Amino acid sequence: MAYRIALVSGKGGSGKSTATAGLAQAFCAQGLRVLCVDCDIGLRSLDLLLGFPGDIVFSWADVLRGNCTLEQALRTRDTISLLPAPLATMEKPDGEAYFALLRRVSSDYDIVLLDAPAGFSVGFALAAAPADLALVVAQAEPVALRSAAVCVRDLHEAYPTLKVRLLLNRLHKKRVQNGINLNIDDAIDSVGAQLIGIIPEDEAVPAMLGKGKPLPDYARAAGAFARTARRVGGESLPLRID
Numbered sequence: 001m002a003y004r005i006a007l008v009s010g011k012g013g014s015g016k017s018t019a020t021a022g023l024a025q026a027f028c029a030q031g032l033r034v035l036c037v038d039c040d041i042g043l044r045s046l047d048l049l050l051g052f053p054g055d056i057v058f059s060w061a062d063v064l065r066g067n068c069t070l071e072q073a074l075r076t077r078d079t080i081s082l083l084p085a086p087l088a089t090m091e092k093p094d095g096e097a098y099f100a101l102l103r104r105v106s107s108d109y110d111i112v113l114l115d116a117p118a119g120f121s122v123g124f125a126l127a128a129a130p131a132d133l134a135l136v137v138a139q140a141e142p143v144a145l146r147s148a149a150v151c152v153r154d155l156h157e158a159y160p161t162l163k164v165r166l167l168l169n170r171l172h173k174k175r176v177q178n179g180i181n182l183n184i185d186d187a188i189d190s191v192g193a194q195l196i197g198i199i200p201e202d203e204a205v206p207a208m209l210g211k212g213k214p215l216p217d218y219a220r221a222a223g224a225f226a227r228t229a230r231r232v233g234g235e236s237l238p239l240r241i242d
């Protein structure tokens, strides 16, 4: 059975979809079979970030409605598979049918990454409820960290057995020095979750992932995603701002 990781946040734009794509690339480089599930109903973005052609017709919602088979909705490019979210808003899907679909598709993969929408809408539960691990993605700024703390608290309340970790994104040494970004210890204290990774602010993210291209190995963010993926796998590596 695949290890399922939800990427969640309180605040929008924290980098959940970016981290999903970056971690997918990192796990693939480890030789693992990776499936990404876009849970951002109506506002999906993983198909673009992962560089899938613009001819996607079906989503997991179509599989649930019987409009297509799982094979028709599931897309694979290079070594990463994607189950796209519907592009239109929809009524709350049948939870049991959705979880059964996830169980069925998960058996072919080692890692399943579930990219949630911002906040605590239906898509949040679609990502968090089936997960083994939730990564709360946040920038190290007071407003973002407060919403990350709320997210951590809600996750613990709703899913008491779920492992919850903080993934700091867009860290910038200079911004820490001049007080715009909180330092790492203060960020961890304010969120109340163990830190599992620090992804630096890196122009390669919009320049490459933003255009559907993989991050080059030399990009600082690529190294940081690779180390985060290894920590998820249980390795103990020092945490640093690149």
Ligand SMILES: Nc1ncnc2c1ncn2[C@@H]1O[C@H](COP(=O)(O)OP(=O)(O)OP(=O)(O)O)[C@@H](O)[C@H]1O
Binding pocket: 009, 011, 012, 013, 014, 015, 016, 017, 018, 019, 040, 045, 116, 117, 118, 169, 170, 171, 199, 200, 201, 202, 203, 205, 206, 210, 221
């Ligand atoms: N480490 C980074 N360095 C530079 N830019 C980044 C980084 N992480 C994310 N970004 C940029 O921040 C923006 C938002 O990222 P992304 O779409 O991944 O956030 P999100 O949390 O998925 O947003 P939403 O809540 O809308 O789903 C994008 O333009 C992305 O390129």
Ligand SMILES: [Mg+2]
Binding pocket: 016, 017, 018, 040, 045, 115, 116, 117
């Ligand atoms: Mg997103």
